[in-house]
Amino acid sequence: MTNESEHLVAVGAGVDWDAEAAAFDDEPDHGLRAPEVRAAWAALLRSWLPERPADLLDLGCGTGSLSLLAAEQGHRVTGVDSSPAMVERARAKLAGRDAVVLHGDAAAPPVGEQRYDVLLVRHVLWALPDPARVLRHWRTLLRPGGRFVLVEGVWGTLTPVGIPADRLTALLEPVAGSVRVQRLSDEPVLWGKAVDDERYAVVATV
């Protein structure tokens, strides 16, 4: 691992996310505090999300940084996170927006019969047990014509962890129609530094 951010992503399910919440936004791609980083993620989101205001479910939303960008773009946001400390921060960040943040499991979000136009998930799916089963369940939460926006990667060099794009696209095959992969490794502005590992987004419509 080259830094704390990658370490946290890489250890995934083993992290005490409550303990990490206070410093989580210190990483450039987490807090999106630098204007150029924030603008880069905002532009990507705009390109991935529907043009019209949509109902968006952000699973494993963390402190709500991407949720806030989506809300700023006019979308109605529901965030879900299993860490109470993350939920608290996300609620504060999204106060006054058309957004709610729920405490719950991303693999089985507590959203009842509500259905969504977009499922947005960044750096969470790979660490969930049985991603294929999770994707099948998430598919049931999407309205017809809805889409997955999944931002994932493979981190570390000696003992890489994560989910490669080709594996994720294979997992999406049974649940999605068109699947588009966008490589994000060559855009240092997104990460606040140059990176040499695999980072990507998948936009998959159903």
Ligand SMILES: C[S@@+](CC[C@H](N)C(=O)[O-])C[C@H]1O[C@@H](n2cnc3c(N)ncnc32)[C@H](O)[C@@H]1O
């Ligand atoms: C690497 S952070 C990513 C946060 C956010 N998606 C982002 O990109 O800024 C992982 C987040 O997923 C949450 N998380 C991990 N496992 C989860 C689960 N099973 N259900 C809900 N949230 C989970 C953690 O609490 C943490 O907030």
